Amino acid sequence: MHKPMFAHACWGARRGAIVLLTAALAAGLAGCAGTGERLSSMVTPYKVDVVQGNFISREQVQALQPGMGRQQVREILGTPLMVSLFHGDRWDYVFTLKRPGVEAQTRRLTVFFKDNVMDHVEGDEMPSEAEFVASLSSKQTSVKVPRLEATEAELARFPKAPPAAEPAATPAPQPATSYPPLESPRR
Template sequence: MPVKARRSARLGLAFLIGASVAVLAGCGSLNGASSRIANIVTPYKVDVVQGNFVSREQVEALQPGMGRQQVREILGTPLVTSLFHADRWEYVFTLKRPGEDVQTRKLTVFFQGDVLERYEGDPMPTETEFVATLGSGAKKGKVPVLEATPEQLARYPASARPTTPPTAAPLEPASISYPPLEAPAR
């Protein structure tokens, strides 16, 4: 092979290697930029709630000897009823929040025929305790001041501000008569 041909082949090979390195370096910086953007922009992740929440107050209202309908009125419709275990109702509650452990609570209610025999399950939180855990994951921002200062009020003309609170006209009594909600006691 002539010297000029070898030299041009080497130059061509060097050009291809340089171009490949430049492309790979560009991809590396693109990946770095895209990962920085992905760290800034995060998708919204929803809380997943499944099943029936049963509070301690509801469990304490259960008494052996209650009928199935009474239990259903206190606890709601069971999540699981089985044809093979007709005398057992399962109440399962699962709460999955982003960045937190999954909360799962179970309560099983056993019947003897159509009468509540017993119940067993996890210790249930009170309604107040449960509501307090729902707000714990929320980020609390600064509460804005909802009252205007005298300096802020001075910016508006006095004619635009009411000097006394408006008075409401007296209401006329309703002329419609409704039946009583409950039957009179005998």
């Protein structure tokens, strides 16, 4: 099929306009000092928080007692991140949190067993749950927490609901004294 001559001319004009527009944009950006730096500071890639392992709190470590079985330890701390084939009496719990702009947090806890009962625990000082949550706060340090309780004066502005009339006491139905058979009669 042969295209008409004006179709080639239209495509050529469009392509020329695109090239001209691209060249004008590049020249405009090149002429502005520091535009590349400003543009790169406005457009930053999203970086995700990387959480690996089990978070172990101080409260969980305090709940451990020598003589506990493996299942009891697992119920308190969760499944260990590493169980070595060569060290069957040792469970390693490792927690790592990497966040952009914040120093990485790494904590380790090792639980040692003797005759399938917990013998002792070694590892880093663990934060309490409240301390850990506080360490997760974002870069905003001046977050205003709203007051969540109303004063008596604020409550007085709202009309009080009339007391609900108590429904007439109806006698509770009597339980059945005979029940249908559980199985159908055999034929």
